[in-house]
Amino acid sequence: MDKKVSFTDELPDVTISALLQKQNNVVQPCVIVIGSGISGLAAARSLSEASFNVTVLESRDRIGGRIHTDYSFGCPVDMGASWLHGVSNDNPLAPIIRRLGLTLYRTSGDDSILYDHDLESYGLYDMHGNKIPPQLVTQVGDAFKRILEETEKIRDETANDMSVLQGISIVLDRHPELRQEGIAYEVLQWYICRMEAWFAVDANLISLKCWDQASQPILLSIYKHILPTWKQYTKEKGSSKLIIVVQDECLSGGHGLMVQGYEPVIRTIAKDIDIRLNHRVTKVSRTSNNKVIVEVEGGTNFVADAVIITVPIGVLKANLIQFEPELPQWKTSAISDLGVGNENKIALRFENVFWPNVEFLGMVAPTSYSCGYFLNLHKATGHPVLVYMAAGNLAKDLEKLSDEATANFVMLQLKKMFPDAPDPAQYLVTRWGTDPNTLGCYAYDVVGMPEDLYARLGEPVDNIFFGGEAVNVEHQGSAHGAFLAGVSASQNCQRYIFERLGAWEKLKLVSLMRNSDILETGTVPLQISRM
Numbered sequence: 001m002d003k004k005v006s007f008t009d010e011l012p013d014v015t016i017s018a019l020l021q022k023q024n025n026v027v028q029p030c031v032i033v034i035g036s037g038i039s040g041l042a043a044a045r046s047l048s049e050a051s052f053n054v055t056v057l058e059s060r061d062r063i064g065g066r067i068h069t070d071y072s073f074g075c076p077v078d079m080g081a082s083w084l085h086g087v088s089n090d091n092p093l094a095p096i097i098r099r100l101g102l103t104l105y106r107t108s109g110d111d112s113i114l115y116d117h118d119l120e121s122y123g124l125y126d127m128h129g130n131k132i133p134p135q136l137v138t139q140v141g142d143a144f145k146r147i148l149e150e151t152e153k154i155r156d157e158t159a160n161d162m163s164v165l166q167g168i169s170i171v172l173d174r175h176p177e178l179r180q181e182g183i184a185y186e187v188l189q190w191y192i193c194r195m196e197a198w199f200a201v202d203a204n205l206i207s208l209k210c211w212d213q214a215s216q217p218i219l220l221s222i223y224k225h226i227l228p229t230w231k232q233y234t235k236e237k238g239s240s241k242l243i244i245v246v247q248d249e250c251l252s253g254g255h256g257l258m259v260q261g262y263e264p265v266i267r268t269i270a271k272d273i274d275i276r277l278n279h280r281v282t283k284v285s286r287t288s289n290n291k292v293i294v295e296v297e298g299g300t301n302f303v304a305d306a307v308i309i310t311v312p313i314g315v316l317k318a319n320l321i322q323f324e325p326e327l328p329q330w331k332t333s334a335i336s337d338l339g340v341g342n343e344n345k346i347a348l349r350f351e352n353v354f355w356p357n358v359e360f361l362g363m364v365a366p367t368s369y370s371c372g373y374f375l376n377l378h379k380a381t382g383h384p385v386l387v388y389m390a391a392g393n394l395a396k397d398l399e400k401l402s403d404e405a406t407a408n409f410v411m412l413q414l415k416k417m418f419p420d421a422p423d424p425a426q427y428l429v430t431r432w433g434t435d436p437n438t439l440g441c442y443a444y445d446v447v448g449m450p451e452d453l454y455a456r457l458g459e460p461v462d463n464i465f466f467g468g469e470a471v472n473v474e475h476q477g478s479a480h481g482a483f484l485a486g487v488s489a490s491q492n493c494q495r496y497i498f499e500r501l502g503a504w505e506k507l508k509l510v511s512l513m514r515n516s517d518i519l520e521t522g523t524v525p526l527q528i529s530r531m
């Protein structure tokens, strides 16, 4: 007879878990999550799986926040995030993507943040519609890489921060051989325009010290910077635990477009979560008995043991949520010192494809502001759609126009490359900068600001926890970074609440926990349509 018995099989009917669940007095701790973007949803799912009672309050009439797949063209078009940065199993979103069988179109195998497209996948044109020879594009691309490498030396030499643009200008003074003339100069401007798109801000505003925050050295400096602030904070609060949202290293695997759009990922994380749409939070108050009261436009109040705030940094900067008592100075200064960039997408659907089969169509010009580029969705998805992307000041300026005028502006750009381009059958225009639910696209490092801002933004204030893209020290401005930040905020919140429970309540809570099915890892490979 097999003597091996499984522990769970041998348990009598009345397991601890069953016993506890039979009792009516199981009081699950209650947490409010503000915002149903990927960060808030990840926090809510993680809390819900840890058997907390969780409610998500969302100001919009939809979930997903800056992940928004539009289907009005009859095909998925991502108007917010569209790339998975880090197409590998290390990506925390990989398990969900694998499970859903979603396809990724790898646009670049390069892990660096600037090259989310391989150089050979560009089709660049000048303002007169002449195609730029691909060798020139590659040659200037290589020169740009060298220029950026040289800026690292300048950064190491100087104590004070400066903008990336200033750094580039010093490099070109020192290395005249890297200067570009004529059309090559315009191609260089185009690369700068692409860099500006990554940060969603003009190059004269991007911090040279922080722009490529690598893992280890920066993390050390973050610890160095945060400790004095933390000591001050713990002196005020009488607690000594340092909870900090820090991730490992840059993700490998290059960059991949979500061919079916990001929406299925959002829907999966949101499954069965209590989400209240059209609930705009206006005030968060802490009470003397360790509760939080969350007030919603219209006057409804929600009371909870803790709150996790995942609204965009732009919303926090604009003080659209009032705190009582006020947040401490170390937190408010982190909010005000972080920058928030802007990027907008204008998607155009045509009846037929009239452009070449490249991934990116770009127009070079004498300034990065007047350069432009279109993502060719046809190459990755088979749908006749081009997506124009404008960042920084251009994105801001376009928001001053009507949708129709914006689409006309974009068509003028396209017609410079393809004079016979027909009018689009449909178009879509985003306004991430003026939308009161975002007020910007994502966080960036302002020149000369302390390096611990993201970490400070992620620090809790008693039972108020912070998630969202901008609290992730390493992967801010990304979907996976926002996801991780949500999970971290949830874990910090769980720890906080757990420490306040008695032994019996802890046991009850543990008995209700269920294993994650959505956040789990699996063995099904990622589906990548271009290796």
Ligand SMILES: Cc1cc2nc3c(=O)[nH]c(=O)nc-3n(C[C@H](O)[C@H](O)[C@H](O)COP(=O)(O)OP(=O)(O)OC[C@H]3O[C@@H](n4cnc5c(N)ncnc54)[C@H](O)[C@@H]3O)c2cc1C
Pocket: 034, 035, 036, 037, 038, 039, 040, 057, 058, 059, 060, 063, 064, 065, 066, 067, 079, 080, 081, 082, 083, 084, 085, 279, 280, 281, 282, 310, 311, 312, 315, 320, 321, 343, 344, 345, 432, 436, 437, 438, 440, 441, 442, 467, 468, 469, 470, 476, 477, 478, 479, 480, 482
């Ligand atoms: C144009 C654009 C392109 C991008 N491209 C990529 C990409 O290709 N790859 C990538 O990885 N990342 C990309 N990103 C970044 C990525 O989309 C974000 O980092 C991520 O989606 C942020 O998630 P979040 O949950 O932190 O914030 P959000 O998604 O903004 O969620 C916050 C939620 O809070 C809600 N809210 C706001 N105010 C209130 C309030 N007062 N009360 C209640 N709710 C409120 C908002 O409506 C929103 O739903 C892009 C972003 C933009 C804008």
